[in-house]
Amino acid sequence: MSxxxxxxxxxxxxxxxxxxxxxxxxAAALSLFLVVALLLAAxxxxxxxxxxxYDNDLTKVMQPPGxxxxxxxxxxxxxxxxTRLLYGLRVSLLMGFVAxxxxxxxxxxxxxxxxxxxxxxDGPIMRLVDIMLSFPAILVGLAIAAIFGPGIFSVVxxxxxxxxxxxxxxxxxxxxxxxxxxxxxxxxxxxxxxxxLIWRHLAPNCLSAIFVFATLRFGQVILLGSALxxxxxxxxxxxxxxxxxxxxxxxxxxxxxxxxxVPCILIxxxxxxxxxxxxxxxDALDPRLRL
Amino acid sequence: MLRHALHRIMLAFPVMFGVLLIxxxxxxxxxxxxxxxxxxxxxxxxxxxxxxxxxxxxxxxHYQFALYMGRLVQGDLGVSIINNVPVTQELSAxxxxxxxxxxxxxxxxxxxxxxLGTLAAYWRGSLMDRCIMAVSVAGVSVPVxxxxxxxxxxxxxxxxxxxxxxxxxxxxxxxxxxxxxLPAITLGGVFIGPVARMTRTAVLDVLTxxxxxxxRAKGLTERLVVLRHALRNALVxxxxxxxxxxxxxLGGAVVTETVFAWPGVGRLAVGAILSSDFPMAQGTIxxxxxxxxxxxxxxxxxxxxxxxxxxxx
Numbered sequence: 001m002s003x004x005x006x007x008x009x010x011x012x013x014x015x016x017x018x019x020x021x022x023x024x025x026x027a028a029a030l031s032l033f034l035v036v037a038l039l040l041a042a043x044x045x046x047x048x049x050x051x052x053x054y055d056n057d058l059t060k061v062m063q064p065p066g067x068x069x070x071x072x073x074x075x076x077x078x079x080x081x082x083t084r085l086l087y088g089l090r091v092s093l094l095m096g097f098v099a100x101x102x103x104x105x106x107x108x109x110x111x112x113x114x115x116x117x118x119x120x121x122d123g124p125i126m127r128l129v130d131i132m133l134s135f136p137a138i139l140v141g142l143a144i145a146a147i148f149g150p151g152i153f154s155v156v157x158x159x160x161x162x163x164x165x166x167x168x169x170x171x172x173x174x175x176x177x178x179x180x181x182x183x184x185x186x187x188x189x190x191x192x193x194x195x196x197l198i199w200r201h202l203a204p205n206c207l208s209a210i211f212v213f214a215t216l217r218f219g220q221v222i223l224l225g226s227a228l229x230x231x232x233x234x235x236x237x238x239x240x241x242x243x244x245x246x247x248x249x250x251x252x253x254x255x256x257x258x259x260x261x262v263p264c265i266l267i268x269x270x271x272x273x274x275x276x277x278x279x280x281x282x283d284a285l286d287p288r289l290r291l
Numbered sequence: 292m293l294r295h296a297l298h299r300i301m302l303a304f305p306v307m308f309g310v311l312l313i314x315x316x317x318x319x320x321x322x323x324x325x326x327x328x329x330x331x332x333x334x335x336x337x338x339x340x341x342x343x344x345x346x347x348x349x350x351x352x353h354y355q356f357a358l359y360m361g362r363l364v365q366g367d368l369g370v371s372i373i374n375n376v377p378v379t380q381e382l383s384a385x386x387x388x389x390x391x392x393x394x395x396x397x398x399x400x401x402x403x404x405x406x407l408g409t410l411a412a413y414w415r416g417s418l419m420d421r422c423i424m425a426v427s428v429a430g431v432s433v434p435v436x437x438x439x440x441x442x443x444x445x446x447x448x449x450x451x452x453x454x455x456x457x458x459x460x461x462x463x464x465x466x467x468x469x470x471x472x473l474p475a476i477t478l479g480g481v482f483i484g485p486v487a488r489m490t491r492t493a494v495l496d497v498l499t500x501x502x503x504x505x506x507r508a509k510g511l512t513e514r515l516v517v518l519r520h521a522l523r524n525a526l527v528x529x530x531x532x533x534x535x536x537x538x539x540x541l542g543g544a545v546v547t548e549t550v551f552a553w554p555g556v557g558r559l560a561v562g563a564i565l566s567s568d569f570p571m572a573q574g575t576i577x578x579x580x581x582x583x584x585x586x587x588x589x590x591x592x593x594x595x596x597x598x599x600x601x602x603x604x
Contacts, residue, residue: 027425134306134587136538138545139580143313146564146572147320223434227546230436231561246436250550253440254448261444264437272432279428 021284028280034273042090049083053240062256088240096221103163111171129165137162145233155234174209208285216278219271296592314577321569369570378574389555400479408490430484435543439477439550456552474551489532493525534590
């Protein structure tokens with residue numbers, strides 16, 4: 001090791017890793033733990049669930065939490081709430097994940113194209129984004145449910161469509177900053193194709209912005225998806241989905257409030273965990289995105 | 292100023308046209324044929340064909356679009372499949388309650404949100420700041436229907452303090468006010484978080500500005516600096532951001548109306564979609580979208596009126 005390298009290492013203490021920075025904040029550490037626990041619970045639902053989510057026992061109808069063998073009670077059809085919640089979490093998280101993946105992916109492509117081909121594509125793409133942003137997500141959800149009929153497909157499609165313009169804006173902003181850096185010019189000078197330049201050099205440098213936005217958006221998507229399901233436009237009974245479960249439980253609110261309240265609490269925990277984690281990731285990775 | 296306003300209005304036209312085009316296409320892709328529905332289950336093919344011709348459904352698509360635009364200009368949005376009532380009639384009965392609900396929620400949530408955001412900025416970094424921001428994050432994470440169900444369960448059912456279904460009457464009557472309290476608390480409750488957060492950020496931004504430093508140098512107390520110099524200037528971006536959150540409020544209104552059986556446009560739209568009443572669904576979606584565009588336009592023009600830098604940009 002040369003003297004210069006040694007001096008540089010002494011002068012610049014190593015920056016702690018992302019995980020270490022996240023764990024330093026108690027709220028961020030707790031939210032990270034919660035997100036991991038929720039994801040594991042959703043993935044392992046068939047292993048963890050005591051019964052089948054569609055198994056109903058009429059002798060257990062509307063049993064309150066704490067009843068023998070039913071820690072969180074049973075719903076109006078006598079189905080175990082713990083099982084329904086685990087499967088409901090799985091469906092809700094999967095819906096959110098697919099929507100952020102599709103909507104975020106398409107939005108990112110549009111954002112990169114707008115930034116890279118600024119002269120030709122920026123104007124048209126950003127006008128399209130503006131038009132898409134003119135429709136609040138709930139109206140997108142209502143319109144898509146009117147066309148395709150209520151169901152999980154409609155909700156995922158609506159959530160994806162509502163995510164596209166937001167991601168496109170974030171990625172375009174981030175990519176425009178990277179585009180001004182010298183190394184992009186240098187890479188271009190080597191004769192690299194546009195596609196390779198975007199994929200190898202532009203995209204990796206925008207990943208932190210994409211990652212932060214996707215985490216924050218995930219919470220919003222879960223909230224919106226559960227609201228659409230609560231309205232009856234998303235998952236249809238007897239499919240266990242948290243919003244739909246809350247909607248079913250609403251009819252029995254005065255006799256067995258736990259049927260509606262417990263899924264609502266779980267939605268709240270999921271969204272809160274992703275929102276806090278998203279905020280912490282933003283502070284750690286890309287403080288410029290702070291509102 | 293006028294030039295800026297005209298420019299924004301001109302830009303809004305293509306978006307409005309897009310809304311109307313999507314509204315038109317909505318009816319083209321739905322699986323139900325309006326002529327068959329209107330003719331009834333026992334109609335012969337000849338009758339259905341006559342109704343199709345009468346409605347212009349056998350004409351080319353562009354001609355149908357021109358017909359649709361012509362009817363729209365005259366305020367004709369079609370007739371409900373379910374109860375045979377003109378869509379505009381149902382809409383005019385439900386727009387008022389929706390606006391009432393939104394206004395009542397903003398009436399208490401904006402001042403409270405601005406107050407909380409200012410307090411958080413004033414005591415930045417303190418326990419108070421952390422608590423307010425924690426409540427704000429919790430506020431944006433709570434499902435609207437959860438808040439509504441909790442209020443119905445406790446305030447409406449257990450304690451029997453307030454009614455929790457429907458609209459009690461006009462807002463100038465006691466019944467009207469009692470009926471709107473729970474829906475307005477529900478809808479406003481989810482709005483406080485974003486307003487508090489935006490206010491805090493805006494006040495903190497202004498606190499680093501030169502005129503605030505001058506105010507401090509004059510020897511003004513921190514309270515006067517925040518209230519008179521920072522908050523006043525921070526209100527402009529806050530008002531704009533609040534305007535941009537109207538979409539969020541609209542989403543909350545649709546859910547709140549459903550939870551409290553509030554007779555608004557959102558509940559009408561959801562009911563129409565669930566019962567496959569396509570003309571009604573189309574009408575409600577068009578009206579809600581156009582309303583949203585108009586609100587955004589008004590906010591945009593107001594922003595420029597409040598801040599000369601915007602209209603010069």
